[in-house]
Amino acid sequence: MNTTGKKTALAKAIRERRSVKKGYNDKAVTEEVILDLLEDAVWAPTHGLRQPWRFIFVGPEKLGTFAKKIASTYPEERQQNREDYLNEPNAILVVVMDEPEIPKQWEENYGAVASMIQNFWLLAWERQLGAVWKTNPHIYDPKVKEILNIGDEEKIVGFVHLGYFDEQPALKERLPITEKFTRFEG
Numbered sequence: 055m056n057t058t059g060k061k062t063a064l065a066k067a068i069r070e071r072r073s074v075k076k077g078y079n080d081k082a083v084t085e086e087v088i089l090d091l092l093e094d095a096v097w098a099p100t101h102g103l104r105q106p107w108r109f110i111f112v113g114p115e116k117l118g119t120f121a122k123k124i125a126s127t128y129p130e131e132r133q134q135n136r137e138d139y140l141n142e143p144n145a146i147l148v149v150v151m152d153e154p155e156i157p158k159q160w161e162e163n164y165g166a167v168a169s170m171i172q173n174f175w176l177l178a179w180e181r182q183l184g185a186v187w188k189t190n191p192h193i194y195d196p197k198v199k200e201i202l203n204i205g206d207e208e209k210i211v212g213f214v215h216l217g218y219f220d221e222q223p224a225l226k227e228r229l230p231i232t233e234k235f236t237r238f239e240g
């Protein structure tokens with residue numbers, strides 16, 4: 055444990071990680087790299103060790119077809135815009151969660167998946183692989199679930215857009231923690 059007050063490598067990584075939403079370069083995002091990152095990311099906490107996730111990787115060579123199919127679920131006048139948008143990253147990782155009926159378990163599963171995504175995001179950042187968790191309307195569309203063979207008891211938690219980057223996005227300050235912190239006085 056760090057007791058010196060100096061920022062640890064982990065604290066620095068947490069602070070420096072950014073959402074990389076544009077400016078991806080042409081370096082290919084490979085399945086091997088994604089699997090390697092996921093092998094570590096899944097060490098996230100998971101209640102009951104349920105590990106309520108699965109992944110669908112859309113690599114650079116399949117992204118064009120994927121983008122077209124997902125865009126086709128939008129009204130015609132939006133389709134070209136959505137296709138272009140989905141073609142911006144180099145690859146996309148679809149994150150799927152097991153969706154139990156019991157609300158308590160649903161929340162535990164969502165919490166576990168979110169923790170796992172944060173692990174993945176930090177690990178990707180460390181390799182200059184940019185990522186951003188996207189929750190665009192299409193992830194909730196039953197037609198998209200059908201295209202991707204997502205089951206009735208599963209939920210798309212996000213599309214993680216991926217691509218290597220040269221320029222780091224600007225820092226986004228956080229509120230001082232004292233604004234979000236109270237003490238139980240009772």
Ligand SMILES: Cc1cc2nc3c(=O)[nH]c(=O)nc-3n(C[C@H](O)[C@H](O)[C@H](O)COP(=O)(O)O)c2cc1C
Pocket residue numbers: 071072073074075186187188189190226
């Ligand atoms: C659950 C979740 C959903 C998000 N969905 C989107 C999204 O749909 N589109 C987007 O541009 N960014 C999305 N983001 C990224 C946030 O915009 C981003 O994390 C926030 O602006 C802070 O920036 P930073 O990640 O660079 O620190 C999402 C983040 C989270 C945690």
